[in-house]
Amino acid sequence: MSGKQTELEAMLAPSIEALGYQCWGIEYLSQGKHTLLRVYIEHADGIDVEACATVSRQLSAVLDVEDPIANDYTLEVSSPGMDRPLFKLEQYAAYVGEQAKIRLRTPFDGRRNFQGILRGVEGDEVVIQVDDHEYLLPIDSIDKGNIIPRF
The missing domain is CATH 3.30.300.70 (RimP-like superfamily, N-terminal)
Known part of the structure; x- marks a missing residue:
């Protein structure tokens, strides 16, 4: 932020x-x-x-x-709505198991956009699983994060 x-x-x-x-x-x-x-x-x-x-x-x-x-x-x-934006670590932790999109301010591991399943929070990092790989993304480097609604 x-x-x-x-x-x-x-x-x-x-x-x-x-x-x-x-x-x-x-x-x-x-x-x-x-x-x-x-x-x-x-x-x-x-x-x-x-x-x-x-x-x-x-x-x-x-x-x-x-x-x-x-x-x-x-x-x-x-209202945050169904595709609610996520701003804080506690919000990411509350939606573990949900699909999410995360965009970083600067590239990490060659990419800025991650879409996958939220796996948790470790320290000040958000854990997201994209395909078979888990990424730990520092909350301070996240530009935008949103839940992907299920219909």
């Missing part, structure tokens, strides 16, 4: 939790003059549009006061 994402999560997570939701993760995507701030929220009873709207209003107020993003930005609040 980038420094900006870490800063934003530390700033926004308490407000999300105060509303009774879990901050699943944050994506901060700076694209030229415009920035996208996507906040994923989770709750045991699920997430509906009203929950997203409630959290969005609260986070907008916090962001207006704190003003952590200098340029124009769009705030999106969403």
Whole structure:
């Protein structure tokens, strides 16, 4: 997670939790003059549009006061959904046995993209089995990880 994402999560997570939701993760995507701030929220009873709207209003107020993003930005609040993004080691550990896609920031063993079965977490590394080979990928080198939904 980038420094900006870490800063934003530390700033926004308490407000999300105060509303009774879990901050699943944050994506901060700076694209030229415009920035996208996507906040994923989770709750045991699920997430509906009203929950997203409630959290969005609260986070907008916090962001207006704190003003952590200098340029124009769009705030999106969403459920992680079926192809849920994974941000933390605990999230990878919770989905052991599931199919996942992982993209690294820099190549490891000649590749950046891995798709296979999550086998666990060892220290600060995610274990993924691709075909007959297990890879240990440091969490700090993971750019993006998602569960592949089963239908």
